Amino acid sequence: MFKRAAIVAFLSFILTVLSCSAVFANGFKNDALLDTEATGMATLFVAQADSPAAVQFNPAGLTQLKGNHARVGYTSAIPRNFRTDTSGNDQSSSQIDNFFIPSIYLVNNLKSENWKFGLGVTSPYGLGTDWADDSFARFQTTESSLQVLQINPTIAYKYNNTISLGFGIDYIMSETSSHKRIADTTGLGDFHAKGNDDGWGYNLGLLVKPSEKYSIGVAYRSRVKLTYKGTISMTNLSSGIYGSGGLGYFPNDTYVTGMESRLTLPQTLALGYAFKPDQKLTIETDAIWTDWSSVQEDFAKYTEEGDANRLAVLNDGNPLAKDWNATMSYGIAAKYQATDKLVLRCGYLYAETPVPAANFEPSMVDMDMHCVSVGAGYALKKDLTVDAAYFGGFYKDRYITNDIALSSGSDLDGMYESYVNVFSVSFTYKY
Secondary structure, three states, rough: OHHHHHHHHHHHHHHOOOOOOOOOOOEEEHHHHOHHHHHHOOOOOOOEEEEEHHHHHOOOHHHOOOOOEEEEEEEEEEEEEEEOOOOOOOEEOOOOOOEEEEEEEEOOOOOOOOOEEEEEEEEEEEEEOOOOOOOOOOOOOOEEEEEEEEEEEEEEEEOOOOOEEEEEEEEEEEEEEEEEEEOOOOOEEEEEEEEEEEEEEEEEEEEEEEEEEEEEEEEEOOEEEEEEEEEEEEEOOOOOOOOOOOOOOOOOOEEEEEEEEEEOOOOOOEEEEEEEEOOOOEEEEEEEEOHHOOOOOOOEEEEEEEOOHHHHHHHOOOEEEEEOOOOOEEEEEEEEEEEOEEEEEEEEEOOOHHHHHHHOOOOOOOOOOEEEEEEEEEEEEEEEEEEEEEEEEEEEEEEOOOOOOHHHHEEEEEEEEEEEEEEEEEEEEEO
């Protein structure tokens, strides 16, 4: 009965997550949305990795689990972005959005003490920003969305009582869309872009436990290359300089053509150390390297257009330089087994931004970030546990002056402020 219910839940999850966008920072990496237990420890879980979420954080840790496990979680992320212009008089805020991100993990013991199989379905990357259609950013961006679904089958092997190894395959499905206004002589038009693609990557894990008090974890995840194919559309063009009432580059009210763009999701390397001074307390510290240098520019190729005048209009501001940098994140977390049924968690994480000031723009509001988290788990029954967590990301204010949007007529300069609140809950069933 349970197995059938798990399959139904899994298929429902697939359909649900494809309609979701995630929002976070440190680029568009969403570790805080991947698992409630790890979120309660500020996502510092590489050296412990003793739950079904080891599939995501360090697959080698799956060998620590006994029996079969199924975990279903749901996370709510509520970001806010603010910009004050250089005069200090005009403040704009992004629209209030609440993004709901599900996750699921399944672990099977393969009827062997040394081998484990795991499956994770998550959204490890994502982006969702929404500025008003009449905001300061309207000619650069109003809405941007990046949706990523990852399906991650994993195998873990316990080499001996000290060393465990893990290997997984990452199958990524992704959709991207954006919208901005078009400045015209007689009014405002609209520019929409949408595309999708899928790709493959892999991940590796190592867990070393010299004793019950110490453990060291290493986890690597490869790059994934995506080539989005889709369309761009321009509307409300007929009476302006681009439409039939003007230069006639776009003779109809609506123009549609094919589009192709590329994105490479970054490779990551995480190193963690966990110390367990007694049977109740575990302390972990992690360092995570994310190679955001994979994001160098945002370039769109218009695959169905050959007219030089139309291409000149379409390519205004294209490509958009990114030149992102590799980043480091550091943190410390603790877990305390308060009673046989209750476990308490907390953590702190500092994450660098990959976005250089010269290429900062409001479709990706990103700054260095301080994160704090608290969480708890409670055993409702011998085989059923509920976990809950809160994660707060508080970004360092960032004053920006650059000329990235001058060609579009936008003034993006000013002070940017941002924060995100994340609430998460999950249920784990052992069988």
